[in-house]
Amino acid sequence: MSSVFRIILQRIALGVLTLFIVSIVIFTAVNMLPGDFAQAILGQAATPEAIAAIRQDLGLDQPPVSRYFTWLAGAVQGDLGSSFAQANFASFVGAESGGTEVTVATQIAPRFANTMFLAGVTACIAVPFSIFLGVLAALYRNSAFDKAANVFTLSSISSPEFFLAYVLILFLAVLNPVLPSLSNIYDGMGFGERLQKTLLPALTLTLVVTAHMMRMTRAAIINLLASPYIEMARLKGISPLRVIVKHALPNALAPIINVVALNLAYLITGVVVVEVVFVYPGIGQLFVDGVKNRDIPLVQACCLIFAAAYILLNLTADIMSLLSNPRLRHPK
Amino acid sequence: MSDLLLKIRGLKIEGRSDETWLPIINGVDLDLHKGEVLGLIGESGAGKSTIGLAGMGFTRDGVRISDGSVEFDGIDLVNASAETKRKLLGTRIAYVAQSAAASFNPAHKLIDQHTEAPVQHGVMSRSESAADAVELYRRLRLPNPEEIGFRYPHQVSGGQLQRAMTAMAMSCRPDLIIFDEPTTALDVTTQIEVLAAIRDIVEQFDTAAIYITHDLAVVAQMADRIKVLLKGDEVEEAETREMLSHPKEDYTKSLWAVREFKRPQKRVVASGAVPVVSVRKVTAAYGPVKVLRNVSFDIHEGRTVAVVGESGSGKSTAARCITGLLPPLVGSIMVDGVEMPADYRKRSKDQLRQVQMIYQMADTALNPRKTIGEIIGRPVQFYMGLRGRDRRRRVEQLLDEIELPADQYFDRLPSELSGGQKQRIGIARALAAEPRFIICDEVTSALDQLVAEGILKLLARLQDELKLSYMFITHDLATVRSIADEVVVMKEGQVIEQGPKDEMFRPPHHAYTDLLLSSVPEMDPDWLTNLLAERGVDNIGDAAVDKMG
Secondary structure, eight states: OHHHHHHHHHHHHHHHHHHHHHHHHHHHHHHTSSSOHHHHHHOTTOOHHHHHHHHHHHTTTSOHHHHHHHHHHHHHTTOOOBOSTTSOOGGGGTSOOOOOOOBHHHHHHHHHHHHHHHHHHHHHHHHHHHHHHHHHHHHTTTSHHHHHHHHHHHHHHHSOHHHHHHHHHIIIIIISOOSOSOOOOOTTOOHHHHHHHHHHHHHHHHHHHHHHHHHHHHHHHHHHTTSHHHHHHHHTTOOHHHIIIIIIHHHHHHHHHHHHHHHHHHHHHSOHHHHHHHTOOOHHHHHHHHHHTTOHHHHHHHHHHHHHHHHHHHHHHHHHHHHTOHHHHSOO | OTTEEEEEEEEEEEEEETTEEEEEEEEEEEEEETTOEEEEEOOTTSOHHHHHHHTTTOOOTTEEEEEEEEEETTEETTTSOHHHHHHHBTTTEEEEOSOHHHHSOTTSOHHHHHHHHHHHTTSSOHHHHHHHHHHHHHHTTOSSHHHHTTSOGGGSOHHHHHHHHHHHHHTTOOSEEEEESTTTTSOHHHHHHHHHHHHHHHHHTTOEEEEEESOHHHHHHHOSEEEEEETTEEEEEEEHHHHHHOOOSHHHHHHHHGGGOOOOOOOOOOTTOOOSEEEEEEEEEETTEEEEEEEEEEEOTTOEEEEEOOTTSSHHHHHHHHHTSSOOSEEEEEETTEEOOSSGGGSOHHHHHHEEEEOSOHHHHSOTTSOHHHHHHHHHHHHHOOOHHHHHHHHHHHHHHTTOOHHHHTTOOGGGSOHHHHHHHHHHHHHHTOOSEEEEESTTTTSOHHHHHHHHHHHHHHHHHHTOEEEEEESOHHHHHHHOSEEEEEETTEEEEEEEHHHHTSSSOOHHHHHHHHTSOOSOTTHHHHHHHHHTOTTTTHHHHHHHO
């Protein structure tokens, strides 16, 4: 077991290193965004003095390297900074200062929780569905069912997300009003109601992510069907379904886990369109707003969370693939 | 006769190649009675495994039975439904595959795979079958029968896995077992144990068996009758003793004759001659594990030194030390009396040129995307600096040396060649560097006997013409007998014994050399019985019989 443990520690260390490098990339990229926050908030008529004052107040006059380390030091301690857009700059334009500072963390936390909820619901539907479909497609390979499953998943992945969303709204909210078309969930909502409101965006996303996972499951299983141990199982008179589920699937897990992780990461980081269509208050919309407002701390924090989610999920996938290998779990 | 178990008539099988169906089996008849063992023998491509699988009503993907009938105990397997056949497989007909390591599912414990067929077919409950497995493991003389089933396949050695697979085939007490080259991948010493175990258990349960192999001496121990196949046709069939003493057909006789190729012993090396390669007190390790301990041997000009031993004895590691792929911890490698840098990266081009290698698996040792001309041309250019027309001429010359017409083979890809031809290309590639010394790592063990004999003869001729020295790594003592001048016996990383071949094959031996030598199957059908009696292990398995009934 010690070797597995060492490999896992190595992967974690690599993950942390990657996150560090990504943080540099995020910082550089965000700071290279055209436009200036002070300029954006004060408008065309702003005096140079007012702009300079705001820049000084937010630390934008510091050199980038020192700003990076200040930000990094904060982020490591869990302080992602204060939102520019929510800060009160009234004092700079002559009015009395009265507002309180809004931290990025308090802004992101509820949105991120919503996003995780949506991703979680989608994963609960999509992952078992895709693997089930993949197993069936492998079992009945080259049959009409296999082809139909391929056509269905491929056409849903090739359609734009908003189109899928509207088709689902048309069928499940307009023609047969079983689900609400708006997913405006809020704090304090009961779980059942929240789930019901989340179902339509979750189904839309399921259609988007199923194709990858299902096709990888099918391919990974079929790839193994020529192995001697599969032939052995067939020659033992084991039923075709059991051959696939019991003999092929456990050995095909590594590639499947990786594709699942990739798609889950997508659910956390890339669902802006679906959020907009269903007015779902997730982190994607917040992120887009942040970019629009040149709200640098918010954008950086979102990017960092996305990166961390990607790295964490891939790390989990790596570790799970390692553990799916009996040679590593049970050394000689 | 009424006890006919398997009856095959006019069996024709075809395999798909691109869009057409090519014949694999051209009408073979086969009869197998209850409790009888039939040996199917032939070179690769003869269709042995295909017939064996057809006897189970099974064909691999891209293969179909086009004509003929297969009847198992009165059941027509050609036209039976998949469900009918599935109910027979595992319960009444079982299969033991060539590579147990590849045929056990790596994700499950042995016992779970053993009990699967009995439980799925409703023959026994899981606990009954598990208890039975322990009993079968004991009869097959597996160490720790109580415990071994709870291991994963990668935790068990090859010979033990092969016996566990035989136990698995026995799990439902089938009427018929197909053994498909079950000992081909094993060392001679391990092979004996597996052969003895298989023979005993087949006898004890009066199971009928088809025993497929390309090794005559092995089949002579196992089978009551032998059927010889060649390219999908039956050559002849007879009782084992009859077949061994009086083969009728020329092809059968040629198979029998292969083992008789033998080079005359060369003169003794003049004392004081500087060896071409000298391995001096080499100790080497992979990480913390020492795999070679204080190994020394010399190889003189124009001579062949065979390095023999079981897998894991350090034969290939010694070769890696000589080539510089694995720098030794202690000791040195001398070529013509000059010490070579331990690491191949520090050797000059000329030093690299001196030592060449030919590999066991010609399949994987040749780049599948390069033509033969490119594969051989590369070392010609790299070592000898020849380009363009000169290079082409040299490659053609080399192809000529290995007896392959240059105009036909220059532009072909490795995938278009047979196993023996690929191995010849490997030889030409080594010769291209014009070396003094070639390491041959199990170069014939993946080949059929007739083809292997051709390769050995070629190597012998090249040695005479070019004064080459060979280090011949092998576990096949028949090969040693035919071409070696000196023999080095290795075990657990140490040299146990070394000397001229004739001395080595003459008693008295070191105990381990004796074990190796006596384990090589002979063409005498009583050889295994006599050997086991000599070693006093013939009735270990019988003790368990009374218990099981």
